[in-house]
Amino acid sequence: MQPHRRVSAVRLRIAWEQVMTGAISGSVVDAQTLSPVGGVKISICKPDIEGTGMEDVSDAAGGFSFEGLEAGVWRIVCRPPNSSPVELYANVFENAVTTIEIETPAELSRDGEIIGRVIDAATGNAIAGAIILIVGGPHAVPDIAPVSDRSGSFSLSGLGAGDWRLQARSEDGRRAHADVVIGPGERSTATIRIGID
Numbered sequence: 001m002q003p004h005r006r007v008s009a010v011r012l013r014i015a016w017e018q019v020m021t022g023a024i025s026g027s028v029v030d031a032q033t034l035s036p037v038g039g040v041k042i043s044i045c046k047p048d049i050e051g052t053g054m055e056d057v058s059d060a061a062g063g064f065s066f067e068g069l070e071a072g073v074w075r076i077v078c079r080p081p082n083s084s085p086v087e088l089y090a091n092v093f094e095n096a097v098t099t100i101e102i103e104t105p106a107e108l109s110r111d112g113e114i115i116g117r118v119i120d121a122a123t124g125n126a127i128a129g130a131i132i133l134i135v136g137g138p139h140a141v142p143d144i145a146p147v148s149d150r151s152g153s154f155s156l157s158g159l160g161a162g163d164w165r166l167q168a169r170s171e172d173g174r175r176a177h178a179d180v181v182i183g184p185g186e187r188s189t190a191t192i193r194i195g196i197d
Contacts, residue, residue, distance in 0.1 A: 020094035022069050027062040028078060031103040036062030040104065041079045046072060047089075080104040112159040112182040114190055118148045118168045121176070121195030126152030130168045130194070135177070138162030161186070168192040 024044065028037045038060040046052040056064040069092045078086040083105045090098050118130040130148040134141055139160050146154045148168070156166075161184040169175050176194040 020071065021067070022071055022092040022094055023065065023067040023097045024069060024074065024076070024090060024092060024100065025063075025065045025097050026076075026100040026102060028058040028064070028080070028102045028104060029062055031105055034103075036060070037080065037104055038062060040081075042076065042102075043079070044069075044074050044076050046070070047075050076100070076102075078102045078104065111185050112157075112161060113187045114156040114159065114164065114166070114180055114182065115187060116154050116156075116166070116178070116180075116190035116192060118152045118154065118170070118176075118192045118194060121193035126150070127168075127170050127194055128152060129171045130154075130192075132156065132192075133167045133169065134164065135167045136163075136165035138164075166190060166192060168194055170194050 026042070028040045028042070029035060030037055038058050040058040041055060042058060042064045043053060043055045044066055045054070054066055056066060058064045071092055071094045074090050074092055076088050076090055080086070086102055086104060088100070088102070090100055092098050116132070118127045118132070119125060120127055128148055128150045130152070132146050132148065132154045134156065137159070141159065144156070146156065148154045159182055161182050164180045164182060166178045166180060167175060168178075174194045176192050178190045178192040180188050180190045182188045
């Protein structure tokens with residue numbers, strides 16, 4: 001008679017940690033017309049926590065979504081083309097979808113213009129051949145540098161509303177600056193007096 005063998009049974013205990021997550025579903029619309037805006041980059045992250053960033057791009061219907069998000073506050077940044085980023089915060093809850101709507105600001109109008117003149121500060125005479133540079137402003141501009149004509153006149157177009165700083169550089173190396181404020185779609189004037197700076 002064979003002796004009974006004692007078989008040891010090993011029980012494996014597998015612990016599953018259930019992580020409760022939520023989601024964000026949203027849409028991007030034009031602030032003026034409320035029509036959907038596609039092709040807009042949306043990024044989210046948990047504030048002050050590295051490695052939580054995600055990105056999506058709004059579809060043709062303006063829609064975007066993020067899933068598997070830990071409950072808590074999330075920072076959302078919408079970056080529409082030709083306008084300033086929109087930033088907001090949303091609360092995400094376990095097993096729930098947070099719905100948001102982002103209104104994009106109106107596109108930055110860039111139909112402003114500066115009509116100016118370069119003169120000698122001491123004599124008031126026109127200075128021809130001076131190079132005009134944009135050295136400060138609310139947005140980037142093409143690499144343009146008009147030259148003043150025989151009457152000292154020049155013009156700059158395609159500028160958005162805001163504060164602009166110009167520099168004139170004469171042929172003999174003298175320089176001067178002028179600050180100009182442009183309203184939306186406005187034409188502003190500037191006189192750059194070389195010899196003051």
